[in-house]
Amino acid sequence: MARRAGIIGTGQTYHKSKRRDVNIVELIYEAVSSCLKDAELDIADIDAVIIGNMEHFEGVYNADLWAVDGTGAFGKHAIKITTGGTTGASVAHAGFYHIASGMFEAVLCIGWEKQSDGDTTAGLIFQSDPLFERATMSGAIGTFALAASEYMNKFGITEEQAAKVAVKNRGNALKNPYAHLRKAITVEDVLRSTPLAYPIKLLDMCPTSDGACAIIVASEEFARKKSPNKPAWFKALATRHDQPFNSDLPLLINMRSLQSAAKEAYAQAGIINPLKEIDVAEIYEPCTFAELSWYEALGFCELGGGGRLMDSGATEMSGELPVNPSGGVISTNCIGATALIRVAEAAMQVMGKAGEHQVPGAKIALATGFGGSFWTEITILEGD
Amino acid sequence: MSERVAIVGYYQSRCEPEKREDHITDLVYEVTSGLLNKIGMDISEVDNIVSCSQDFLDGRTISNRTIPEVEGAYLKSEAKVAGDGVQAVFYGMMRILSGKYKTCLVVAHAKMSEGAQNVIANAMFDPFFQRALGLDETIAGAMQARVYLERYGISEEKMALAAAKALSQAEKNALVFRGRKTTKEDVLNSRMLASPLHELEVFAPADGACALMLATESVAKKWTSSPVWLKGAGVSMDRYYLGDRDLAEARALTEAASKAYKMADIINPASEIDLVELSDYFSYQLLQYPEALGLCGAGEGASLIESGKADADGEQPVNPSGGVLGGNPLCVSGLNRVIEATKQIRREAGKCQVRKQVKTALAQGSYGPCGQNQCVMILSAI
16 A cells, blocks of 8 residues: 655745736745745755646746746656646645655645736636537636526525635634735625626635645655654545536536545545544635535535535534635635645644644644536545 | 556557547547557546646647546546656556556647647747747757757758658658658758758657556556566756756756666666667757767767667667657657557567567657756566
């Protein structure tokens, strides 16, 4: 079976809509240097660099080549893994495989996006088939508006219940110094915010952020010898891709890639009752409604019960299973980094390094990545 | 270390300048279904998939989102290496070595006919200092060729000879489209694209795909009686700005090779490697890369070509397939090098088959201006 691999350091940039003070390379360097500092390592200790983003968002082809001065990849094993919104999780998983294969000792995994350099929605539209779906593809907002309407209609989920997700996550973001949007909001604020596409309103939706995230994945031997941090061990990981046409997909109801990945990940980790056994979750929630439906797909509650679980307070910081203590994607969304931030935040929780948004005593953490045509990557981490 | 990883099957489509009748999904389905049928494997036996393609080449954000159905990735683990096909093999190998998977389908595709390749390649250069100069891969390659020729006092004719040999050899390969009997003069008389590189010295955009199946040792025999083992692999990244590099040397290639040699216990590559498949996007790389790989001394690449040692019937054949110059698209080029090396080891290379026995072969791939990122893989019959 796989050699043990653990996360021994994490780093993030400060996020903004427009990080005009840095270029792409400098943005990446900010996350990388912060990560090395966190692990108390030098770039010379790293033997491989894995990076990913969505290249059409900035219009830089093979951006990993330009980024070399920021990533520290010069003279090292370097590979670019890109899978859309799931990229950050794919990069983290690639970090695991590099270590588990026995070929590497310490791998730097980087996700980033500088959306202010380009036009994200234009880039997103280019993922759809030019003949069948591009003319009706309207980026993330349109897709989730359709999905959320269907979800509300089928299970009686209310806009208020969705608004509570925004209030919770944006409230959590107040304690995360790296979060992009840090302002307390109320249910009323969400309901009254600008409608984007029914039922999605401005405060239901993730922002577009500039930012980068880095983690270091290491072998047990390296981790014990070289870094003072208690590692966050990979306990389970699972990836599921789905068909390319949105019209073929169940969208938010019973999201099959998430259900299937969760089943495999729980089996690997020996988890039977996720709500009780998982201490903290970082879910890639592009909009409020998605978080509710994904409680269901992840087995935190019964099908259609996402709204009621939110109402119960179980996913609040003080609840049974705090979800998105970092503030989640609703608060910070630098796409190529977003799924990696979920993994990094999950790692920080089980390493006991989450600062003001620490869930006390967290031992088992779950992180999800979302992207593509409703694709999923799940990571379960365990404290040392 | 866990069990060894084997190549248990492969499938290539014919590369063409434009496959107008094929959608990208057609390109990929041809090779994935072809591979499964050929080795008698069911899609349910494919544990995971590593694909290689580029958003910019496909004109599609998340280029692997186009192909989940035709690569059999529905509700499976798939990852895309957005670089070169050899790297995808490397990553697939690591996924198996981790112990989590027993098999891995590696597939690469590109349909370059749909894009303006010089515009796409220009987007690799940073928007502040280089892009406005109009740099693309060919112009960058021309600068590297010039530096290399000057450093070692090599004439342009020697590069042309290498291209002529490659294109003449490619005539034997039915899967590529540029092969014909070509003389040094033909090369020198072809259109100048960027001095000193003529049209016949520069790879041509193409459409195509190929697929490879990897399996761990304990199950490999189920699909083949002649597995080819992955013995060594190495990747290295060079500096970005061309002016920061010594372009006469392919430093990243030397580093990637030394990692691969170490893993495969190769001490003297010039004598221990039986056959080499290089990604020769440009003629000068047929001279420069054997030097970087330690197959000959610095500045000796031209004599190596002239001596015939690297010919298909030579002591250490280089690119008996006709190489990338014969007509291979980006992404696919590297994976095709691994496949061509595999075919030689298994004596399945048809008209391109070399006479000598091939036990150990080297496959190389790269991406980026002047080969910034390099990957070397060592394959073995035993």
